[in-house]
Amino acid sequence: MNSGDSTKIEALVQRALRVTGAPGAALAVVTPEGSYVQGYGVKRLGSEDAVTPETLFPIASVSKAFTATACACLVDDGKLGWDDPVRKHLPAFRLLDPAADANVTIRDLLCHRTGLPRHDSLWYRTELKRDEILARMAFLKPTASYRGLYQYSNLCFAAAGEAVAAASGMPYEEFLKSRVLEPLGLHSVTFSGPGLVATENHAWPHQKKKGKVTALDAPLDFFNVGPAGCINASVAELVGWLKFQLSGGGEGTPVSQKSLAETHTPQMIVPFDDLTRELYPDRMHQTYALGWSRFDWQGHLVLSHGGAIDGFRSHLVVCPRAGVAFVVLVNMASYFPEIVRNSLLDLLLGLKGGKNWHQVFQKQLQKDSEKARADKKAKAQKCHKNTKPSLPLASYTGTYSDPGYGTATVREESGKLHLAWEAFDVPLKHWHHDTFITDTEQPGFANLDIVFTLKASGSVATLSLFEQSLVKN
Numbered sequence: 001m002n003s004g005d006s007t008k009i010e011a012l013v014q015r016a017l018r019v020t021g022a023p024g025a026a027l028a029v030v031t032p033e034g035s036y037v038q039g040y041g042v043k044r045l046g047s048e049d050a051v052t053p054e055t056l057f058p059i060a061s062v063s064k065a066f067t068a069t070a071c072a073c074l075v076d077d078g079k080l081g082w083d084d085p086v087r088k089h090l091p092a093f094r095l096l097d098p099a100a101d102a103n104v105t106i107r108d109l110l111c112h113r114t115g116l117p118r119h120d121s122l123w124y125r126t127e128l129k130r131d132e133i134l135a136r137m138a139f140l141k142p143t144a145s146y147r148g149l150y151q152y153s154n155l156c157f158a159a160a161g162e163a164v165a166a167a168s169g170m171p172y173e174e175f176l177k178s179r180v181l182e183p184l185g186l187h188s189v190t191f192s193g194p195g196l197v198a199t200e201n202h203a204w205p206h207q208k209k210k211g212k213v214t215a216l217d218a219p220l221d222f223f224n225v226g227p228a229g230c231i232n233a234s235v236a237e238l239v240g241w242l243k244f245q246l247s248g249g250g251e252g253t254p255v256s257q258k259s260l261a262e263t264h265t266p267q268m269i270v271p272f273d274d275l276t277r278e279l280y281p282d283r284m285h286q287t288y289a290l291g292w293s294r295f296d297w298q299g300h301l302v303l304s305h306g307g308a309i310d311g312f313r314s315h316l317v318v319c320p321r322a323g324v325a326f327v328v329l330v331n332m333a334s335y336f337p338e339i340v341r342n343s344l345l346d347l348l349l350g351l352k353g354g355k356n357w358h359q360v361f362q363k364q365l366q367k368d369s370e371k372a373r374a375d376k377k378a379k380a381q382k383c384h385k386n387t388k389p390s391l392p393l394a395s396y397t398g399t400y401s402d403p404g405y406g407t408a409t410v411r412e413e414s415g416k417l418h419l420a421w422e423a424f425d426v427p428l429k430h431w432h433h434d435t436f437i438t439d440t441e442q443p444g445f446a447n448l449d450i451v452f453t454l455k456a457s458g459s460v461a462t463l464s465l466f467e468q469s470l471v472k473n
Contacts, residue, residue: 005347006036012343012358013040019358020334021213023206024051027340028235029326030242031348037236043331044204045215053236056188056202057329058219059314060307063231064157065263066180066241068110068291070164070172070227072259073179080167082107082262082290089163094138100146101138106163108147109156110290111267115142117151121466122405123158123225124444126422130224134159139404141468150268150288154228157291161227172227180254185240192230193219202232205311206332213332220310229307235327238316242325245303245318263290264303264320279360292318298351306337310443315341324348335361384432389452391460393417396452400463400470408463408470419450421465 013027017040024041039051074080083105086093095101100114108114119140122133137155144151161172168175173191181189188199196202196219205216223230233241244253249260266287276283286295292303301321307314315337316327326344330336339357346354389396393412401407408421410428417428417436424445428436434452438445451464462469 005031005033008347009036009344010038012347013038013340015358016336016339016343017041019339019362020330020332020336021208022330022332022334022336023213024055024203025328025330025336025340026051026053026055026057026203026235027326027328028053028239028242029344029348030239030246030324032323035239037239039235043202045206045213051203051331052201054188054201054234056190056196056199056232056234057314057331058193058196058229058307058309058312059231059233059238059316059327059329060229060309060312061154062305062307062314062316062327063227063229064110065245065291065305065316066176066231067157067161067164067172067227068263069180069255069260070176071106071110071160071290072255072263073175074164074167075259075262076256080106080163082110086159086163089166090134090159093134093159095142096139097142097146100142103146106160107267107290109153109160109163111288112150112152112156113147113268114153114156115144115146115148115151116140116153116156117143118153119155119404121444123154123222125220125424125442126224128224128422130158130162130226133224134162136404136406139402141404150270154225157228158225164227183254184244186233186237188234188237190232191226192223192232193221194223195230196232199232201234203312203329203331205309207311208332208334216311219312222309229309235329238327242316242318242327246320246323246325248320264292264294265289266294275364279364297345297349300345300349302345304341308333313337317341317345319345319349322349335365387432389430390434390454391458396460398460399473400465401473402468402470405465405468405470408465410463419465 023045024043026039029036037053039053039055041051043049043051086104095104097115104114164175165172205219206213247253248257249255250257266289268288270286270288284296293305295302300319303318305316312331314329318325328337328340339361342357397410397412399407399409411418419426419428426438426440428450429439431437436450438448440446452460453462455461460472462471
């Protein structure tokens with residue numbers, strides 16, 4: 001890589017740090033002319049401990065392409081097929097939709113087309129184990145027909161990882177290390193939050209709230225959905241992954257050319273949402289492959305995936321025909337990865353007349369804030385003032401259950417209702433009629449609508465949590 005490009009990269013990254021306020025970041029770039037690897041800022045706000053190329057960051061959902069590659073290894077071994085029924089490897093696996101249950105394949109899991117929406121509340125900050133979550137998938141309501149619509153699902157990638165474990169005869173993480181990570185030089189990889197803090201050289205999560213950046217208490221442990229996003233890695237070692245993706249696979253790499261190409265091949269159309277149309281009016285197509293998003297950038301083919309988990313963001317890009325690839329990691333939830341990704345695509349692909357992406361996302365952040373305020377105001381205006389619950393508070397107490405979402409317990413304490421579900425235990429605030437709101441700032445459980453419904457007899461029938469109906473026992 002020539003010195004001019006290195007200087008421009010340094011400038012755009014430093015500007016993105018200033019614009020977003022992120023404490024630290026790391027970047028690796030691979031081009032036909034060479035590589036650029038650099039750390040920026042600090043691992044933790046208030047510390048002088050600098051981010052280095054060897055600093056570990058969670059890459060979150062960027063991990064999904066690694067899970068697809070683990071499947072590709074087993075395809076080459078003849079131990080797993082892309083179109084194998086999932087139950088060939090996980091006999092107990094079930095889905096609620098009859099068509100999906102009868103036909104779901106490994107490929108379906110890897111391209112988000114089972115009909116299931118996210119259902120992320122089952123894993124996010126809960127204490128449910130991976131096998132418990134997969135068992136509950138049998139009872140989760142779909143929101144689209146089988147193979148009818150792209151709907152992103154972390155749970156399905158967790159299932160794909162367990163299929164890897166079953167087909168290989170070893171835990172997913174061990175297989176990934178032995179067949180993918182170690183051969184590519186990713187020797188320092190750890191998994192999930194505890195794996196991150198067990199190392200000396202790691203970044204710390206941050207958030208920006210009301211304009212102030214603060215460190216979070218600890219990195220999140222989400223081992224329960226591990227194959228969907230639990231890898232911690234450094235940009236120094238991710239260079240090996242970037243070069244592998246650009247190589248096309250084959251001799252000297254973890255998988256054959258055919259199997260790597262399959263992971264890059266479009267499987268599902270991803271509809272354009274309003275934001276995509278606004279930010280990228282020249283985009284002609286976007287699809288999801290196997291662990292990869294795929295779209296065009298001013299005539300260039302791009303394979304990409306982002307990742308987000310509490311206090312961290314990531315983005316990895318491969319432009320196979322241009323021979324360009326890069327990964328950007330940052331230790332704060334922000335638009336930093338999008339600013340750097342888009343700016344680097346314009347720079348490294350030699351495109352002229354590109355947008356000022358720093359300004360674009362500054363404006364987008366302002367729009368996001370304005371929308372959040374407007375949504376909050378609109379909800380407040382819909383509140384029916386001076387109403388009260390239909391029944392005495394004691395009538396709402398008891399246990400409520402759903403085979404997918406488990407058991408919630410409502411109790412009365414000091415004149416207020418309290419709701420306990422999985423690892424959460426929070427007070428409820430009356431909103432109107434028989435609707436309450438969780439009175440907490442805990443991520444994943446803040447300001448949730450809790451709606452009670454009554455039977456014709458007047459007793460309580462159900463409780464709505466995460467828009468799921470739990471029946472009173």
